[in-house]
Amino acid sequence: MIHLSKRHRTVPVRVGPITVGGDAPVVVQSMTMTDTTDAASTAAQCIELWEAGSEMVRVTVNIPEAAAAVPEIKQRMLDAGCNAPLIGDFHYNGHLLLTRYPECAQALDKYRINPGNVGTGKRRDEQFSTICKVAVDHNRPVRIGVNGGSLNQELVMARMQENTDRGLGRTSEDIYNECMVLSAIQSTELAIESGLRQDQIIISCKTSKPVHLIEIYRALAKQTAQPLHLGLTEAGMGTKGLVWSAAAMGALLTNGIGDTVRVSLTPRPGGDRREEVYAACELLQSLGLRSFAPSVTACPGCGRTTSSTFQELAERVQGYIRDTMPRWKQEYQGVEELTLAVMGCVVNGPGESKAANIGISLPGTGEAPTCPVYIDGEHATTLRGTGDELAAAFQKLLDDYVERKYPRRDPVGHAG
């Protein structure tokens, strides 16, 4: 069996009711894509992301009207029973918004500062320091979020010049990656000089290329004990965004690096923002780091089954779990550990089905039109039919199993 590397040791940072770093499990987070000035729809998306598994939610705070809307967003979340920490993402004018809108500073649970765009020269340090001092006054943590697309160019130019003057022969990519780390480390020192404690600072250094991200975070992990927020920035759409994010963050997480993750997917127009949350949860669950929802093993299909029944059933079961999990996790203790299998023929069907808590082996081409169901390794029943009828019967078995197997939580959500 492959074991993951020992977790890189970091200082625990409290973000509202959540701990990031230390011994805490790796935390999933996401970001809204609504207009923050629209408090109702932004709060609704925060709640939706939280229900999907995002344990912290970030909103952009870019203009005075957005800062003014933050307290209402937070209140709407609390009124809906959503206690996910609300994080404000600041660029360029964070020092102004946070000082002019103290209710916004108070309502937020954490501030994200990008040291690459809080100003230039002496003003950069002053404005960065102003945000840190607001965080001190409100006893809030910050994330120092360096980004490859907005890296401090003065730092880069100085290093490039040094490379030329001293004939160091380093590539511009090497210099860029080194400057990402340096920007984070120097900004952390400035934050501490501005009065923040070490247990109030999280760091990220996001870039859009997996190999660079891996190199940067490995260097960061050697140089800092601050918790690390992982994310491949601008990962892109669909398969590309998913694979690149998983390749980069998977490599780091298996090395024990990373305390919180965000998968930055570009949704299709009108697409579902929760996809990035599902991806982050699946990433952590695939590595055995967290359990968020029952997992569905399904075979890829091949020439042994020409029917699409197993695909339709697998899709329906996956959808049912996503829709039901927000309620299940409030009601049942441990339901996220449940495993399911939906298989296409007799070759691997019974084997995988027996290995799951509930597995169904559908008939391949030429096989008898029966669907044996295995529960905890034993043949429990045989279903027949296709489509709605088959899905409803399997769903009933699933509901009965959850009800029977997992203890109910008490009404305030603690394990009973």
Ligand code: SF4
């Ligand atoms: S279980 Fe059967 S249908 Fe599915 S991939 Fe394997 S051989 Fe093909």
